[in-house]
Amino acid sequence: MVKIMPVNRIATKADLEDLKSNLPYKTYEKRKEEHPNQPVERITIVCMGHEPDLKASFEQEEGDYKFDVEIVDILRDKADLQLKRESEAEIVREGNKLIVRSFYPMNLMQKLSLQKEYVEDWRQLVESIMIDWNYDGVVMQPAVMDIPEKNEYVLGIYDIPNDAGTIKVKITDLISESLEQEV
Secondary structure: OEEEOOOOOOEOHHHHHHHHHOOOHHHHHHHHHHOOOOOOEEEEEEEOOEOOOHHHHHHHHOOOOOEEEEEEEOOOOOOOOOOOOOOEEEEEEEOOEEEEEEEEOHHHHHHHHHOOOOOOOHHHHEEEEEEEOOOOOOOOOOOEEEOOOOOOOOOOEEEOOOOOOOOEEEEEEOOOOEEEEEO
């Protein structure tokens, strides 16, 4: 469970009251009976500054149940903070061509920025592009599988067949995260 605290001020014990009032205590009772020595819930509290005894007071007030509480203070822990973000791409049809203009695998780019790596071409970040020219809305059956050899890049421009219907594109980045988009 993740609780994001108000970020315009320091998190206080009073801010936890909303969290406490909405906890599923019936579920916790069952978990406690099944595993009495284990925490009933793992809770991550994300805040921008907090009272020093925030975690201890929460655990003390909820003394009937054992919790595994982690506080992530983004002011203090910002060097290690990584937020998951969805990839983004610009894929367009121009005449009889399907063109991938740009691809931004946000999680991979975040890791590269931490390592101070520079990327010249979005295609450097792509492991594969798969295209289904007649996507049925349920199962993707790629007709094009652009998986480049080592030290090569995906093409990024593809000829659209005359009988193409709904086009679905799946782009997989170097850390195996995928973006799927209909064009």
